[in-house]
Amino acid sequence: QVQLVESGGGLVQAGGSLRLSCVASGRSFSRYAMGWFRQAPGKEREFVAAFTRSGGATGYTDSVKGRFTISRDNAKSTVYLEMNSLKPEDTAVYYCAASSGWYSVRGNEYDYWGQGTQVTVSS
Secondary structure (H helix, E strand, O other), X not given: OEEEEEEOOEEEEOOOXXXXXXXXXXXXXXXXXXXXXXXXXXXXXXXXXXXXXXXXXXXXXXXXXXXXXXXXXHHHOEXXXXXXXXXXXXXXXXXXXXXXXXXXXXXXXXXXXXXXXXXXXXX
């Protein structure tokens, strides 16, 4: 069992930056691939970024490549999402998730989810 708690969301102007954090507790953090997803009002949840279970590789959805960076600190059992050059279309609730698999961009392959943190980007 893993518990995930996100923080760092807020209101920011277009072009600004935010850093989201996700602290994991419970089973060993390093056992899981970690990912970030988001869901905007009226839209389906979508993949944003993820680490492989080893932490050796990352993946991003095309719309955030070059603007968002996922990182992890195993000593702190924390995964981060650094978001730069934010756009109004990045507005969503952002969720951290943990998968017992190696790596996935599919939400249904993640086993544990946080409660989400709201990111709002004004134009």
